[in-house]
Amino acid sequence: MILISACLLGVNCKYDGSNSLAPDIISKFEKEGIIPVCPEQLGGLGTPRIPSEILSGTGKDVLDGEVRVLNSNGEDVTTFFLKGAIETAKIAKKSNIKRAILKSNSPSCSSSLIYDGTFTSKLIDGDGVTGALLKREGIQVYSEKNYLDILLK
Numbered sequence: 001m002i003l004i005s006a007c008l009l010g011v012n013c014k015y016d017g018s019n020s021l022a023p024d025i026i027s028k029f030e031k032e033g034i035i036p037v038c039p040e041q042l043g044g045l046g047t048p049r050i051p052s053e054i055l056s057g058t059g060k061d062v063l064d065g066e067v068r069v070l071n072s073n074g075e076d077v078t079t080f081f082l083k084g085a086i087e088t089a090k091i092a093k094k095s096n097i098k099r100a101i102l103k104s105n106s107p108s109c110s111s112s113l114i115y116d117g118t119f120t121s122k123l124i125d126g127d128g129v130t131g132a133l134l135k136r137e138g139i140q141v142y143s144e145k146n147y148l149d150i151l152l153k
């Protein structure tokens with residue numbers, strides 16, 4: 001079984017009500033079994049929703065209580081992002097998940113790059129909140145950009 005961001009599976013859970021369907025990921029992993037998750041929905045945010053970014057830090061800093069997640073209206077949505085990460089980690093633990101493929105660049109799901117908090121499309125190094133928590137829990141986190149590395153192992 002593998003945990004995968006629901007938007008990569010075609011679920012319309014992105015902030016704008018669309019998805020990021022990646023058919024190759026589905027075809028490569030459907031045999032082993034896929035668990036879809038959308039941390040932002042699991043955290044209690046609706047769809048569509050106002051986009052959010054981590055302000056002046058990364059998902060790890062959010063987990064450590066050092067920085068906040070704000071939406072583009074300036075509202076603090078940190079608690080939703082933390083709850084989504086915790087619920088996703090619970091699902092992973094209950095299902096004995098060791099690997100996840102999570103959407104890149106997301107303030108929740110990313111495992112490499114995130115937007116810098118200025119809502120100007122600038123990317124910086126760092127995980128999203130859920131990406132960071134799953135890594136802390138010992139889960140190998142990949143994205144739709146590097147998931148083929150799993151097949152090489």
Ligand code: SF4
Binds near residue numbers: 007013014040103108
């Ligand atoms: S939180 Fe993750 S699964 Fe949900 S829409 Fe954003 S990137 Fe996709």
